[in-house]
Amino acid sequence: MRTVLLTARKDLLRIARDPVGLGVWLGMPVLVAVALLALFGREAPKPHGVLFIADQDGTFLSTLVARAYTQGELGQMITARLVPLEEGRRRMQAGEGSALLVIPKGFSTAVLGSGTARLELVTNPSQAILPGMLEEITEILADGAWYLQQLAGEDLRRFSELPGRPPDRMIADFSLRVAHLIDRIGGYVDPPVIDVVRDAPTSDPAGTVPVTSLMFPSMVSMAVLFLAYGYSGDIWREKLAGTLGRTVVTPVSMSQWLGGKLLALGALFGCVGLAALAVAKFALNAAARHGALVVCWMVVAGLGLHLLMLLLQIAAGDIRTAHVTANITVMALAMLGGSFFPFEMMPAWLARIGQWTPNGWALLKLRGMLDGSADAAGIAGAFGAAAAVTGLLFWWSSRRLRNRFVL
Amino acid sequence: MIQVQNLRKAYGPVVAVDGATFEVRAGEVFGLLGPNGAGKTTTIHCISGLLKPASGRVRVAGHDVVREGKAARASIGVAPQELALYEELSAAENLAYWGGVQGLQGAQLKQRIEETLELFGLQDRAREPVKRFSGGMKRRLNFACAVVHSPKVLLLDEPTVGVDPQSRVRLLEMVRQQAMQGVCVLYTTHYMEEAETLCDRLAIMDNGRLIAQGTLAELRAVLGERELLTLTGTWEERNVRAVLERMDGLEILQVGPEELTLAAADASARLAKIFGLLGAAGAEIRGATVRQPSLESLFIRLTGKELRE
Numbered sequence: 001m002r003t004v005l006l007t008a009r010k011d012l013l014r015i016a017r018d019p020v021g022l023g024v025w026l027g028m029p030v031l032v033a034v035a036l037l038a039l040f041g042r043e044a045p046k047p048h049g050v051l052f053i054a055d056q057d058g059t060f061l062s063t064l065v066a067r068a069y070t071q072g073e074l075g076q077m078i079t080a081r082l083v084p085l086e087e088g089r090r091r092m093q094a095g096e097g098s099a100l101l102v103i104p105k106g107f108s109t110a111v112l113g114s115g116t117a118r119l120e121l122v123t124n125p126s127q128a129i130l131p132g133m134l135e136e137i138t139e140i141l142a143d144g145a146w147y148l149q150q151l152a153g154e155d156l157r158r159f160s161e162l163p164g165r166p167p168d169r170m171i172a173d174f175s176l177r178v179a180h181l182i183d184r185i186g187g188y189v190d191p192p193v194i195d196v197v198r199d200a201p202t203s204d205p206a207g208t209v210p211v212t213s214l215m216f217p218s219m220v221s222m223a224v225l226f227l228a229y230g231y232s233g234d235i236w237r238e239k240l241a242g243t244l245g246r247t248v249v250t251p252v253s254m255s256q257w258l259g260g261k262l263l264a265l266g267a268l269f270g271c272v273g274l275a276a277l278a279v280a281k282f283a284l285n286a287a288a289r290h291g292a293l294v295v296c297w298m299v300v301a302g303l304g305l306h307l308l309m310l311l312l313q314i315a316a317g318d319i320r321t322a323h324v325t326a327n328i329t330v331m332a333l334a335m336l337g338g339s340f341f342p343f344e345m346m347p348a349w350l351a352r353i354g355q356w357t358p359n360g361w362a363l364l365k366l367r368g369m370l371d372g373s374a375d376a377a378g379i380a381g382a383f384g385a386a387a388a389v390t391g392l393l394f395w396w397s398s399r400r401l402r403n404r405f406v407l
Numbered sequence: 408m409i410q411v412q413n414l415r416k417a418y419g420p421v422v423a424v425d426g427a428t429f430e431v432r433a434g435e436v437f438g439l440l441g442p443n444g445a446g447k448t449t450t451i452h453c454i455s456g457l458l459k460p461a462s463g464r465v466r467v468a469g470h471d472v473v474r475e476g477k478a479a480r481a482s483i484g485v486a487p488q489e490l491a492l493y494e495e496l497s498a499a500e501n502l503a504y505w506g507g508v509q510g511l512q513g514a515q516l517k518q519r520i521e522e523t524l525e526l527f528g529l530q531d532r533a534r535e536p537v538k539r540f541s542g543g544m545k546r547r548l549n550f551a552c553a554v555v556h557s558p559k560v561l562l563l564d565e566p567t568v569g570v571d572p573q574s575r576v577r578l579l580e581m582v583r584q585q586a587m588q589g590v591c592v593l594y595t596t597h598y599m600e601e602a603e604t605l606c607d608r609l610a611i612m613d614n615g616r617l618i619a620q621g622t623l624a625e626l627r628a629v630l631g632e633r634e635l636l637t638l639t640g641t642w643e644e645r646n647v648r649a650v651l652e653r654m655d656g657l658e659i660l661q662v663g664p665e666e667l668t669l670a671a672a673d674a675s676a677r678l679a680k681i682f683g684l685l686g687a688a689g690a691e692i693r694g695a696t697v698r699q700p701s702l703e704s705l706f707i708r709l710t711g712k713e714l715r716e
Contacts, residue, residue, distance in 0.1 A: 006507040010493065010500075017495040017536065242491030246552075249455040250508045251481045406457065 003252050007260020008267070015231075015268060025230035026272070029223040032215065049098030049124075051078050051134060054085040059108035061156075065119070066103065068141055069134065077133070092122055099123045099134045112157050214342050216288075217370055220276045221363040222339040224269060224302040229330040231265055232309035236319045239405065248406050255398040262394070265306055266299045273298035280370075289372040293379060297369060300386045301362035307393035308358060314397070314405045338363045362386070408433045408560055408591035409454060414463035416449050423449040425615040426463070431593050431608075433559070436586045438606030439595040440702065446615040447595035448488060451564045454593065455485050468559050481510065484558030486550045488565045494538040498529045498548050501537060502555045509556035519555050527551040527581065543574030550578060554585060561585055561592045567601060579605055599703040609702070613710045627700050633658070634674035635704035636681070636697050638667040642690035650684045657681075660708055668707055 015022060053066045070080045078098070083091065088100040102120035110117035121138050123131030155174045159166050166174075238244040247257055273295035280288035288294070309326055316322035334340050336353060337360030343351035354360040365382040368374030374382075409431040416424040424446040431437040439447045452458040454465050456472045456479060465472045468482035492501055502520045511519055524530040527547045537545060550566055563582065567575045582605060586592050596602055602609055603623060610620035619626055644662050651659055651669065657677070660668040671677060675697050685692060698704050 002512070003508055006504060010496070010504045013500060014493060014495045241494070242487050242489045243493060245457060246485065246487060246491040246505070247508065249457050249480055249483060249485045250505070251477045251510065252508045253477075 003256045004260040004263055007252075007257055008263035011234075011261050011264035012267060015264065021230070022268075025226040026223055028226060029219040032219050032222070049078060050096065051080045052083045052088040052091060052097045052100040053080055053103070054083055054088045054100065055103045056085060056105045057103050057107040061108040061111055062103045065107075065141060066101070069101065069137055089122070092124065095124060097124060099131050101134075101138070112153060214344060216276075216280050217363055217367045218338055218340070218342050220273075220298065220366060221337070221359055222334060223272055223276065224298055224362075225305060225330060225334055225337075225339050225359050227265075227268065227272065228302050228305035229309045229326060231268075232306055232313050232326060233323065234261070235310060235313050235401075235405070236322060240319065244401075245406055248402070253398075254402040255394070258394065258398050258401065262303055262306070266303055269299045269302035270295055288370055290369045293369050294366065297362070297366055297383070297386075300383060300390060301359075301366070304386055304390040304393060305358060305362070307390060307397050310397050311393065311400065314400050333357050333359050336360060408468055409437075409593060410464070410466040411450070411454065412464045414450065414453055414465060415461045416446075416453055416458060417461055422615050424453065424460075427610075427612070427615075427617050429610050429617060429620055431560075431591050433591045434586055434589045435607045436582060436592040436594055436605055438602040438609040439593065439612055440597065440599070440602045440609055440706070441595075441612035442597055445612040447612055448564055449615075450612070451485075451562050451593065451595060455483055455562055456480050482559045483562060484509075484553035484556065484560070485562045486553040486564065486566050488568060490545050490549050492537050492545060492549060492552065495536055497534045497536055498524065498540075498551075499533040501548060501552055505552040506555040509558075511556050519557070523551045523555045526584075528577070542569060543571050546570050546574060546578065547581075550581060554590075559591060561590050563592065563594045565595055565597070567596070567598065575601075599701060599706070603702055611702075611706060611709060613706075618709050619705070623702070626702065626705055629705060629708070631670075631672070631700070633670040633672050634697050634699060635660075635707060636669040636671060636674040636678070636695065638669070638681075638685070638692055639665060639694040640667075640690060640692040641665060642667070642685065642688065646688040647685060647690055650688045651681070654681070654684070670704070670708060 051069055053069070055062050055066055066080065066082070070078055081097075085102060088097075088102070091097055092100045100120075100122040102122070104118055104120070107117050107119070119138060119142065121135060123134065125131075155177070159170075159174075235244070238247075248254070276298075277288050277291050277294060309330065312326045312329060313322045316325055336350070337357035338346075338351075338354055339359055343354060343360075343364075346354060355364055365374065365379075369379060409429075411430070412428050414424050414427040415422070427446070427450055429437070439450060441447050449458065453460045454467060454472065456476045459473060467479040470476075470479035470482070472479045493504070496504070499520055502523055503516065506516050506519055521530075524533050527550065529544065529548060529551065532540070532544070537548060540548065546566065546569075550563070553561060553563070561582075566582075567578055570578065579601065582592060582594065586607075594602075594606060606623070608620065608622050609626060610617045611626070612618070619629060641664070644664060647667060648659060648662055651657060654677075656672050658670040660670055662668075669681070674681075678695065678697070682692060682695075
């Protein structure tokens with residue numbers, strides 16, 4: 001164990017004395033993080049979209065309904081545009097809006113009478129946040145209209161028959177009656193009389209997550225992958241500097257030596273994990289639950305990836321081949337495994353493949369831990385599998401180093 | 408302390424070491440002399456445990472290097488031919504690491520680091536990264552890392568290659584100091600003068616085989632008191648051989664189309680006669696060198712070629 005610690009100390013000193021080397025491998029994910037911060041700030045970005053309203057009823061009530069979509073918080077996110085029905089459908093087809101609300105002719109009569117009114121909401125499947133919110137608003141309107149019909153149907157009918165604005169006294173009486181009625185029957189709920197017809201294919205859930213939360217695990221994955229790759233090349237530096245050969249002629253075994261190197265790298269992964277969590281919490285406002293587990297996962301998964309890269313490096317006959325092979329592999333893994341782009345931004349078939357790459361699999365588990373969706377059994381299973389694979393790769397690397405690589 | 412018996416090591420069809428047998432005692436500097444590619448480094452690698460011999464037996468400090476590798480390696484200090492240092496670390500950190508992996512720790516390690524830094528004249532720059540050192544300083548540190556744990560056996564593989572004359576003298580002094588302290592030193596080199604001045608016993612190696620071994624005096628006796636005469640020019644090899652073979656006390660070591668090497672007891676005195684005979688045989692002589700008996704002349708006598716070829 002003393003030898004392992006000595007070797008780890010030596011490697012940590014070497015890493016610390018070469019900050020440029022460390023910066024090169026951490027630079028890319030840090031750049032992405034900074035860019036995200038600059039683009040979106042600490043808060044999750046607010047979406048903005050266009051709601052097309054085809055008001056075929058053209059009454060006082062239908063105008064009130066249309067205005068309801070642009071009130072309060074929603075009003076900052078939605079621009080409502082009145083359009084003819086055909087134009088609305090065409091523009092939705094072209095993907096120009098978040099949703100199209102159709103208020104059919106006779107809507108007002110149906111609401112004020114005791115019939116069933118109908119609102120049609122066509123949502124854009126390529127967006128998820130705004131159409132979802134618009135659906136919610138429409139549901140609320142449907143409920144509200146029913147209660148209004150039950151409580152004040154008679155008054156509203158009278159109001160609509162008046163030529164101009166109702167007198168103040170009439171409005172005050174109406175308000176008091178409504179307040180008393182609400183006190184009496186509040187809490188009772190019956191099916192609404194407005195049916196909301198949703199018209200949208202199943203949408204991708206990507207947009208329901210803030211961009212920073214979506215990108216943050218990918219940035220972490222990229223940092224781990226690049227560090228794992230970057231420091232795997234150290235084996236060639238040790239070989240060419242003669243220090244590996246010198247180590248072999250000491251009583252130290254290759255597994256002790258490699259163990260020391262992994263211990264140093266594990267400490268580095270741990271530090272990077274802690275820094276990443278701090279960035280997530282204080283700068284990116286991204287989901288960062290289970291901090292200790294996440295750091296441990298970065299260490300275990302990082303070491304597994306490092307050993308994989310190390311095997312590639314030592315399988316090559318010379319340093320040039322080793323670097324080219326490892327370089328191509330790491331780029332392919334970064335692209336496929338969600339480290340450059342989150343899986344949600346990839347075509348579904350590519351994402352399915354990517355999730356089975358080592359870094360892709362590790363990334364999914366990391367996301368599960370960060371957003372709290374992973375259960376205890378799943379986390380334990382992931383750690384067990386990663387530790388087993390890392391152990392196997394360690395054994396294999398030690399053997400290959402001693403028997404094939406040193407000379 | 409080092410026992411090598413019938414050591415053989417091959418890389419595919421190329422036999423690097425072919426049946427080498429020798430022994431090195433404690434407190435002795437044993438030189439392994441030979442040109443590049445003679446098999447010296449492979450021999451060192453087999454002794455240090457870096458390479459596994461194809462056949463034969465190597466024992467270091469009483470331990471078989473194959474069967475008891477760890478125990479054998481604990482007795483060894485190796486200064487490889489190429490520098491083997493961590494350039495980002497300081498001299499003291501390098502010594503701490505290499506001493507540490509050899510089992511030193513605590514106050515003992517600290518004391519040995521201080522002693523070694525002083526011995527090798529590196530104490531003033533002990534905390535500086537090695538990458539800022541000159542070539543000579545790196546060489547000294549490379550050597551220092553091999554002795555920081557006070558090994559019983561020291562394997563030095565051409566430690567003075569590329570070293571300036573001042574550093575070379577200092578390194579050779581340090582090798583002598585180690586031997587005086589009872590360390591068994593195996594020293595490979597292709598510098599004749601180094602071997603002559605430093606080594607108590609020598610083995611000459613060529614094409615993987617040991618072609619002679621003994622003390623310097625014993626090896627010189629093989630050559631006798633004869634001088635070595637090397638002539639350059641152009642001639643007919645057959646004619647030259649025919650006229651020179653008739654001369655008493657003259658041995659033809661090597662005849663080439665443009666170089667001729669002879670050994671004779673009084674070559675300088677017989678130079679005029681040799682020139683006359685060669686001239687009569689149609690030879691055109693452009694240069695002549697007479698050398699006193701030395702390891703170099705012995706090497707030429709044994710192999711028919713220059714050591715630095």
